[in-house]
Structures are given as C-alpha cells and as structure tokens.
Amino acid sequence: MIKTFVTSIALCIATAAFAQAPSEGTVATWAAKPAHTWSAQTHMMLLDATRAGKRIVAVGEHGIVLLSDDDGKTYRQARTVPVSATLSAVTFTDDRHGWIVGQWGVILATNDGGETWSKQRMDTAVDQPLFSVLFTNDHDGIAVGLWSLMLQTHDGGKTWARTTLPKPPGGGKADRNLYHVFADRQGALYVSAEQGAVLKSTDGGVNWDYLATGGKGSLWSGVAMPDGRIVVGGLLGSLFQSSDGGATWRPLKAETKSSVTSLATAGKGLIAVGLDGLVVKQREDGAPLEVAQRPDRAALTAALIDATGRPILFSNEGVLAGL
Incomplete structure (x- = not known):
C-alpha cells in the first residue's frame, strides 16, 4: 500500500x-x-x-x-x-x-x-x-x-492496457501519483492520490472524476467501511471520511502529525497505521479515535486483524507483534 x-x-x-x-x-x-530465499524472512x-x-x-x-x-x-x-x-x-x-x-x-x-x-x-x-x-x-x-x-x-492480467485520465480540476497535466485503489460495496472504484484528491469511477474504471476532500497533502490509503463510509488518510496524520460516496467529506481529527500509511476494517470499526509507530482505532462511526504509538516508533505499513481481534502489524522491520 x-x-x-x-x-x-x-x-x-x-x-x-x-x-x-x-x-x-x-x-x-x-x-x-x-527472488532469493532469506534466512531472516520475517525481518525483511x-x-x-x-x-x-x-x-x-x-x-x-x-x-x-x-x-x-x-x-x-x-x-x-x-x-x-x-x-x-x-x-x-x-x-x-x-x-x-x-x-x-x-x-x-x-x-x-x-x-x-x-x-x-x-x-x-x-x-x-x-x-x-x-x-x-x-x-x-x-x-x-x-x-x-x-x-x-x-x-x-479484463482477462485476468494476460493483457494490460493504459488508461488515460482526465486533467484534474484547475488545469494541468494528469500526472498526480496514484497511491491506493479500492472499491465500495456498490462496485464504485476509488483511488487515493496526491494533493488531497480522490478519484472515483462508477462504470468499472472507464470514466473517472476527481473528488476534493478538503485536504492538501498526499492520501496514501483508503478503505470502504461496512457501514458505507469511505475513509482516506495520509500525510501528517490526515484522515477524511465521506458518508455520501465522496460527494462531501469531513476530517477525522487524530491529533497526530505522524503520516497514515494504511487503513483497514476491524469488524465494524477502523484501524489506521503509519509512521512513527502510529496506530489509530475507531470502534464504530461516531466513536472517538483512539491514538497510540509503539515505543519502537517503527514505520508501520499494513495491518490485518487476527482471529482474536488483535492487529497483526507489518513494517519496515518486518512482522511485528500487535500493539
């Protein structure tokens, strides 16, 4: 991610x-x-x-x-x-x-x-x-x-074709970095991108629109929540959510300057991980954000939830025990 x-x-x-x-x-x-076979596999x-x-x-x-x-x-x-x-x-x-x-x-x-x-x-x-x-x-x-x-x-990857994106609002080239692609339960596609932008397609990726979240920094991840919300996050701890398919957005205030690198669902809730050992949890929509940082300040890159509901964390130092 x-x-x-x-x-x-x-x-x-x-x-x-x-x-x-x-x-x-x-x-x-x-x-x-x-690829080689590595002895310290889980520390890569x-x-x-x-x-x-x-x-x-x-x-x-x-x-x-x-x-x-x-x-x-x-x-x-x-x-x-x-x-x-x-x-x-x-x-x-x-x-x-x-x-x-x-x-x-x-x-x-x-x-x-x-x-x-x-x-x-x-x-x-x-x-x-x-x-x-x-x-x-x-x-x-x-x-x-x-x-x-x-x-x-459209053939499982036997052939891949480039998609030419429209120019972003305000002019300029369509040259923004595209960081994370995900889909909601209605089949709409989203891509979190630079300059606080999210791209959306409702026709399987044929046409794309730019959505403005109100942020200015790069959005490195995004996730569609079970309750229908769309949540994106990125630079300096920025988090934004939309309850209407991206038409409007509001910030989620995590009160951190550590950048969010990955978002995932945790049951009905949200988990975000990031740089400096950042782990943010929200148990459900409207619940307060629970912000913590690992003592090792590892650069976290992804999280999955195990059978007991605890996070499995991945990082620049490999697999880490959950917070």
Whole structure:
C-alpha cells in the first residue's frame, strides 16, 4: 500500500544491495532475477499484506512474499517468485487467485494461493512503480502508480492496457501519483492520490472524476467501511471520511502529525497505521479515535486483524507483534 516514503527507502536499499553485489549488469537486471530465499524472512521490509482465504500473504523488498497458515504465528517464503524487485501491494479475489505489483511496473499473478508466482508485466525501460492493485473478480483488475500510471485488464492480467485520465480540476497535466485503489460495496472504484484528491469511477474504471476532500497533502490509503463510509488518510496524520460516496467529506481529527500509511476494517470499526509507530482505532462511526504509538516508533505499513481481534502489524522491520 502506499507508502511512498517507505517505498523510496526500499528502492534505495535495492540499489545499494546491487552496488555491493558481485554480479554484472544494471539495477533493472538484478531486479528481474528470481527472488532469493532469506534466512531472516520475517525481518525483511514489508509493504503490504492481505488474506487469501484464511492464509496471510505479505510482500516487500527484494521480491519477498511471505505466507502464514496459522493466523500470523509463523511465516515461510513463497516457493517461486520470478523477480527481486520491491513489491508494494498484493490483492486476492479468493483463496487461490492473487496479484502483486511493485517496482519497474511489475505485475505478478498466482493461482495456487501464493505458493508460486508468474510474471505478467515488467517494464525495465523506465522505473515507474505501481503502488496498488485491485481485482473485483478473476478477470477485471486495475493497478495504479507513479505519475498517474493506471493499467487495466479484463482477462485476468494476460493483457494490460493504459488508461488515460482526465486533467484534474484547475488545469494541468494528469500526472498526480496514484497511491491506493479500492472499491465500495456498490462496485464504485476509488483511488487515493496526491494533493488531497480522490478519484472515483462508477462504470468499472472507464470514466473517472476527481473528488476534493478538503485536504492538501498526499492520501496514501483508503478503505470502504461496512457501514458505507469511505475513509482516506495520509500525510501528517490526515484522515477524511465521506458518508455520501465522496460527494462531501469531513476530517477525522487524530491529533497526530505522524503520516497514515494504511487503513483497514476491524469488524465494524477502523484501524489506521503509519509512521512513527502510529496506530489509530475507531470502534464504530461516531466513536472517538483512539491514538497510540509503539515505543519502537517503527514505520508501520499494513495491518490485518487476527482471529482474536488483535492487529497483526507489518513494517519496515518486518512482522511485528500487535500493539
């Protein structure tokens, strides 16, 4: 999900690792090689996590894909990942079919629950990373990234086509970074973006409108809540919610300057995580925000809820115990 700041760190690490490696070639060549097996798997930088049925799938630096079949107690690496590029986001439509996106515009796919992955796309001519991916079924998917890069598929990822976005209100190029794509229960698509903007499509991604939240900073994540609310968050702890499909927005005051990197549902409630060990919880709409920070101040990048209702946290330091 996305965490441009954290992702930038990951890209720098990848470059440094390549510079120290004895192999020949370019950074792009190194990134295109199959992922290694790592000894400290759960301490690698992780940028996103999701569920494939009951299985947890987490992704991050150096092409790492971690799998857990015991609700986050233990993890192992996927058997086959064809790239060593930084992987920034993962999504599944069921317990078997999933997709990953990341550095160099890479798109990977699996049909066995994440055990093995195949490469659908990678453009090493230009490092225009993809930050987020969503499939609404096994055929229709959308991936978004740097400089308004938007790709869509209607054949499960066998082919991907660029979508040209309209110019934003006020003129200028359609070149804003697109950070996170998600959908509500009515099938509308949303993309959180730069300059406090959210893009919305009600026709499956054919046409897009810009929604102004009232914020000015980057919105790195978004989520559709079970009660119908749309919540987005990002730079300097900003959180905005809409109860009318994005027509109007109001701020949620978390009273923090730590940036929000990821949002998720927790039952009827909301959980937000971010930089400086930030964890924000809201039990239901209208309830006060409960703001806490981990003592280690880790850069948190994603959160899932385990069977007991406790958060499983992912970070630049790997998998962390819940707050």
